[in-house]
Amino acid sequence: MAFTGSGRATARHLTDRQGHKRFTGLEHAASTSVQDAAHTLLRTEFAGTDHVFRLNGPRVEAFSGVAKDLFRLLARGDIEEYRAIVHATRHSRPRLTFDKDWGGPVSVHADGSVFALRLLPGQGA
Incomplete structure (x- = not known):
């Protein structure tokens, strides 16, 4: 969702x-999510939503989204085209790594979705 x-x-x-x-x-x-955030992660643009929460004290940002090109297809309801592209590119994903520019771990799934975490600035290392 x-x-x-x-x-x-x-x-x-x-x-x-x-x-x-x-x-x-x-x-x-509260179940309605707003896709109002965009980030470039691992040199790919993603659209989605972000949330800030506390994790044992420090404030953490969590971003979940999908590659912008795939997001446009989903937003238009072009599910068959989305599925065809995801199937054709599934071997270039998944990927789990630390993105230095983002400042935290990034997990890209085979379907083009992403989940990324990072400490908010000023929260310590």
Whole structure:
């Protein structure tokens, strides 16, 4: 749901076996995600959302998203094109490494999605 923004938007991408029905009921207001953040990670542009939270005291930023080119396809509802591209490029991913420019670990999945963590500035090393 972090990439589509809501349960209803997620449901249209899932079969019943994948949990389509789970996302078609009432939604909690906090379940809606806003794709208002963009970061370049490992020299690839990603669109998604970020959250700041405390992890044993220090404030941490978590970013989840998807490669911008794939995000545009999902936003338009071009699921078949998304699937074809992800399938054709699946061997260039996944990747788990530390991105010096970002300042923390970055995990890129075979489907083009990304999850990245970093300490916020001034939080210590």
